[in-house]
Amino acid sequence: MTTSIEISESVRHYYGQVLQSSNDLKTSACCSIDAMPNYLKALLAGLHPEVLERFYGCGSPLPPALEGKTVLDLGCGSGRDCYLLSKLVGPSGRVIGVDMTPEQLEIAVRHREWHAERFGYANVDFLHGHIENLTTVGIADNSIDVVVSNCVINLSPEKPKVLAEIFRVLKPGGELYFSDVFSDRRIPAQLRQDPVLLGECLGGALYWEDFRRILQDLGCPDVRTVKQNPISLDDPEVIAKIGMVKFNSVTVRAFKMPLEDRCEDFGQVAVYLGSIDQHPHSFDLDDHHHFETGRPLRVCGNTADMLASSRFGDHFQVLGDKSRHFGLFDCAPGPQGASAGADGACC
Numbered sequence: 001m002t003t004s005i006e007i008s009e010s011v012r013h014y015y016g017q018v019l020q021s022s023n024d025l026k027t028s029a030c031c032s033i034d035a036m037p038n039y040l041k042a043l044l045a046g047l048h049p050e051v052l053e054r055f056y057g058c059g060s061p062l063p064p065a066l067e068g069k070t071v072l073d074l075g076c077g078s079g080r081d082c083y084l085l086s087k088l089v090g091p092s093g094r095v096i097g098v099d100m101t102p103e104q105l106e107i108a109v110r111h112r113e114w115h116a117e118r119f120g121y122a123n124v125d126f127l128h129g130h131i132e133n134l135t136t137v138g139i140a141d142n143s144i145d146v147v148v149s150n151c152v153i154n155l156s157p158e159k160p161k162v163l164a165e166i167f168r169v170l171k172p173g174g175e176l177y178f179s180d181v182f183s184d185r186r187i188p189a190q191l192r193q194d195p196v197l198l199g200e201c202l203g204g205a206l207y208w209e210d211f212r213r214i215l216q217d218l219g220c221p222d223v224r225t226v227k228q229n230p231i232s233l234d235d236p237e238v239i240a241k242i243g244m245v246k247f248n249s250v251t252v253r254a255f256k257m258p259l260e261d262r263c264e265d266f267g268q269v270a271v272y273l274g275s276i277d278q279h280p281h282s283f284d285l286d287d288h289h290h291f292e293t294g295r296p297l298r299v300c301g302n303t304a305d306m307l308a309s310s311r312f313g314d315h316f317q318v319l320g321d322k323s324r325h326f327g328l329f330d331c332a333p334g335p336q337g338a339s340a341g342a343d344g345a346c347c
C-alpha cells in the first residue's frame with residue numbers, strides 16, 4: 001500500500017466495514033477520555049444512540065462562542081459533533097459535515113430529521129467527499145467561521161493539502177479548532193502504511209514539529225495547544241509494532257490572521273468581559289492563557305490579535321496597540337505544552 005488512493009481506501013474500509021462501534025477499536029487512540037464540560041454532556045444525552053455508538057473521535061473540539069456561526073466538521077463520521085454543534089450554533093447558525101465513508105455518513109444523514117424535530121430547527125448538512133479537496137463539495141473560499149475536526153487529519157495521506165484547504169475556506173479571523181493524535185516523532189514509513197495502525201489513528205499521527213512547519217508555510221506561525229492527554233496502548237500486537245512512540249490526543253487552535261513567528265511585547269493588556277455563554281467566570285484561550293473575568297492580563301501582540309480580531313473580539317477589551325515595542329514577550333507554554341521547546345511559534 002503506497003499511494004494516497006490506496007491509503008484512503010484502507011481508511012474507508014476500516015471505518016466502513018471493519019469497525020461497527022467504538023467497542024471494536026483496538027486502542028483508546030480514537031476514543032480517548034477527554035473531560036467534557038457538563039453543558040456539553042447534557043447536550044450529548046439528547047443525541048440519537050446510533051450516532052453516539054459510532055463515535056470514533058479523540059477529543060471534544062467544540063469551542064465556545066458559536067451562536068449564529070457557520071461551522072465545518074471535517075471527517076464528521078456518524079455526526080456526533082455535528083449534532084452537538086447544531087445546538088451550539090443555534091437556529092441562526094449552520095453546520096456542515098464532510099466525510100468520505102458512505103457507511104458512516106449514512107448514519108449521520110438517517111438521523112437528521114430525528115434531531116431536527118427534537119431541536120425545533122434543521123441546520124445541519126452532510127456532504128460526501130474528501131477533506132483534501134473541499135471545492136468538490138462546494139465549500140467556497142472565506143466562507144466558514146470555524147473548522148472543527150475530531151481525530152481525522154491524522155488519517156489523511158495528504159495532510160498539507162487538508163490544512164491548505166482549511167485556511168482557504170476559513171473567513172479572515174476564522175478559527176481552526178481540532179482534536180487529533182500527535183506523536184513524539186515521525187512514524188517509520190512501513191508503519192505509516194499498516195492498515196490497523198492507520199485505522200486506529202496511530203500510523204498517520206502528526207509529529208508536532210512537522211504540523212507546526214506546515215502551518216507556518218501556510219502563513220500561520222503561531223498555533224496554540226488547548227489541552228492534551230496521553231494515549232495508552234494496550235493491545236500487545238499494537239505495542240509490539242509501535243510501542244516506541246509516545247502518542248497524545250491534543251486539542252489545537254489556530255486562527256486565520258496575520259501573526260508573527262515569535263511573541264512580541266507591545267505592552268498590551270486584555271480583559272475578559274465574562275460574556276461568553278457557559279463561561280461567566282473565566283476563559284481559556286490555550287493551555288497557558290487563563291483569563292479571569294475582569295482581571296487584566298498582559299498579552300503578546302499575537303494573543304492580542306487572536307482576541308481582538310476573531311469572534312472573541314466582542315468578549316474582550318484589548319488595551320494598547322503596536323505603536324511601541326518592548327522586545328520579546330515571555331509567553332512560553334508550561335512544561336506540559338505539546339509545543340514546549342518548539343522554536344518559533346510562541347505559544
Ligand SMILES: C[S@@+](CC[C@H](N)C(=O)[O-])C[C@H]1O[C@@H](n2cnc3c(N)ncnc32)[C@H](O)[C@@H]1O
Binds near residue numbers: 015129
Ligand atoms: C476516527 S473517525 C472520526 C469520526 C468523527 N469525527 C467522530 O468523532 O466520530 C475518522 C473519520 O474520518 C473520515 N475520513 C478519514 N479520512 C478522510 C478524508 N481524507 N476525507 C474525508 N473523510 C475522511 C473517516 O471516514 C471516518 O469517518
